[in-house]
Amino acid sequence: MQVPSGKTLALIGGDISLQGGNLTAEGGRIELGSVLESAKVELIPTSDGFTTGYDAVSQFGDINFSEATSVEVSGEGAGNLQFQGRQISVLDDSVILADTLGKENGGLFSVKASESLEIIGGGTLNVFTGFITGVEVGGTGNSGQITIETPQLSLVGGSFIFSETLGSGNAGNITLKVEKLDISDGSLI
Numbered sequence: 001m002q003v004p005s006g007k008t009l010a011l012i013g014g015d016i017s018l019q020g021g022n023l024t025a026e027g028g029r030i031e032l033g034s035v036l037e038s039a040k041v042e043l044i045p046t047s048d049g050f051t052t053g054y055d056a057v058s059q060f061g062d063i064n065f066s067e068a069t070s071v072e073v074s075g076e077g078a079g080n081l082q083f084q085g086r087q088i089s090v091l092d093d094s095v096i097l098a099d100t101l102g103k104e105n106g107g108l109f110s111v112k113a114s115e116s117l118e119i120i121g122g123g124t125l126n127v128f129t130g131f132i133t134g135v136e137v138g139g140t141g142n143s144g145q146i147t148i149e150t151p152q153l154s155l156v157g158g159s160f161i162f163s164e165t166l167g168s169g170n171a172g173n174i175t176l177k178v179e180k181l182d183i184s185d186g187s188l189i
Contacts, residue, residue, distance in 0.1 A: 001021070001022070001023050001024070002022075002025070002076040003024075003025045003028060003092050004028075005026040005027055005028065005034070005075065006025075006026070006027050006028045006029045006048050006075075006079075007025060007029075007037075007048065007049050007122075007142065008025065008028055008029040008030075008031060008046075008048060008049025008050055008051075009023055009024075009025045009028065009029070009030050009031070010029075010030070010031040010032075010033075010049075010050070010052065011023075011031070011032050011033075012031070012032075012033040012035065012041055012052060013033075013035065014032070014034065014035070014036060014061050015034055015036075015061040015062045015063075015064075016019045016027060016032055016061070016062070016063045016064070016085070017062075017063075017064045017066070018064070018066070018069040018071075018094075019066050019067045019069065019161050020066070020067035020068055020069055021070075022053050022069070022070045022071075022072075023069075023070070023071045023072070023161040024070075024071075024072050025072075025073050025079055026072075026073070026074065026075040026079070027048075027073065027074075027075025027076055027077060027078065027079045027104075028048045028075070028079045028080075028185075029046065029048045029049055029050075029051065029079050029080040029081070029082075029102075029107075030079070030080075030081050031050075031051060031052050031062075031073055031075065031081075031082050031083075032063055032082070032083045032084070032085070032087035033052055033054065033062050033082075033083075033084045033085070034060055034061035034062055034084070034086065035054070035057050035059070035061060036059040036060060036086075037057070037058065037062060039056050039058065039059075040056040040057075041053070041054060041056075041057065042054075042055065042056070042074055043132075044114045045067045047064060048080065048184060049080065050078060051080070051082060052082065052084070054084050055149065058093040060084065060085045060086040060104040060114050061085060061086055062085055062086055062087045062088070062089070063083055063085040063087075063089070064088075064089045064091070065089065065090045065091065065094035065096070066089070066091045066092045066094060066136050067092050067093075067094070068092060068093040068094060068125060069094040069095075069097055070094070070096075070097065071095075071096045071097070071168040072096075072097045072098070073097075073098045073107070074097055074098060074099035074100075074101060074136075075100075075101060075102075075104075075118070076100075076101055076102035076103070076104045076141075077100055077102065077104025077105050077106055077107070077141050078098035078100045078101075078106030078107055078143065078144045079098065079106075079107050079110045080098075080107035080108050080109070080110075080144075081096065081098060081107075081108075081109045081111075082092070082100070082108075082110045082111075083110070083111045083112070083113075084112045085112075085113055085114070086113065086114045086115045086150055087113060087115050087116050087117075087118075088111060088113040088116070088117045088118075088143050088150075089117075089119075089120070090117075090118070090119040090120070090129060090130065090131070090159070091119075091120050091129065092120075092124065092129070092180045093121075093124070093125040093127050093128065093129050093130050094129055094130070095129065096109075096130070096131045096132060097133075098132070098133045098134075098143075098144050099132070099133070099136050099139075099143075100133075100134070100135045100136065100139045100141045100142065100143050100144070100167075100169055101136050101138075101139055101140060102125070102138075102139055102140070103139075103140045103141050104141045104155060105142045105144070105169075106133055106135075106141065106142060106143045106144025106145075106172060107140045107144045108144060108145055108147065109131065109133055109145065109146045109147070109172075109179075110147045110149075111131075111146075111147070111148045111149070111150070112149045113149075113150035114147075114150070114151075115151060116150055116151065116152040116153070116154070117148060117151075117152070117154070117160075117168050118155075118156070119131070119154070119155050119156070119159040119160070119161070119187070120156045120157050120159055121156065121157035121158035121159035121160075121185075121187065122152075122157035122158060122185075128160070129157070129158070129159045129160075130155075130159045130160035130161055130162070131146060131161045131162075132145075132160075132162060132163070132164070133146055133162075133163045133164075133171075133172045134163060134164040134165060134166065134171065135146070135164070135165040135166060135167040135168075135169035135171065135185050136166055136167055136168070137166045137167055138167055139165075139166075139167030139168070139169050140167060140168050141169045142169045142170045142171075142172065143163050143164070143165060143169060143170065143171045143172035144163075144172050144175050145163075145172045145174075145175065146161060146163060146173070146174045146175070147174075147175045147177075148161070148175070148176050148177065148178065149177040149178075150177075150178055151178065151179045151180065152178065152179065152180045152182075153176065153178045153180070153181050153182070154183075155182070155183045155184070155187035155188070155189065156182070156184050156185050156187060157185045157186075157187065158185060158186045158187055160188050160189070161174060161188075161189045162174070162188065162189065174189060175187050176189070
């Protein structure tokens with residue numbers, strides 16, 4: 001699924017399972033929210049469409065990325081990503097990407113999991129599994145920030161969360177608000 005450059009792509013509902021698909025909003029916004037009960041999800045207007053608010057939600061569902069799923073908001077200035085759920089899993093060579101390609105600064109990459117976030121590498125392609133924000137070659141804008149909030153974060157099998165710069169812009173900060181952190185098998189932050 002793809003939306004025009006600078007627009008919002010949102011999937012809000014029960015459990016969300018993406019198996020081998022691609023979600024793209026070039027320089028825009030991707031919002032994924034898994035809500036298990038009837039509750040009001042707020043739509044808040046922004047310059048790139050809208051963002052979502054979950055203050056009235058008490059029960060979240062699961063979000064699962066598998067089979068080399070890609071989610072990307074790269075653009076002149078990388079866009080914004082917001083994932084909200086109970087258990088969020090990134091598996092099997094799936095990658096979430098927000099690269100700054102030009103002079104504009106990247107946006108915010110926010111993940112909130114009320115129970116756990118697990119990123120497990122070592123899929124059949126044995127390539128990248130994880131979260132990336134960065135500045136590409138020739139990019140002068142700064143990379144976006146990554147913020148993760150969950151009681152339990154696990155990185156296994158060579159998975160990663162990182163921000164890099166190959167251009168002249170700065171890499172973004174990574175902020176973790178976790179109670180238990182497990183990093184093993186060559187994984188990195």
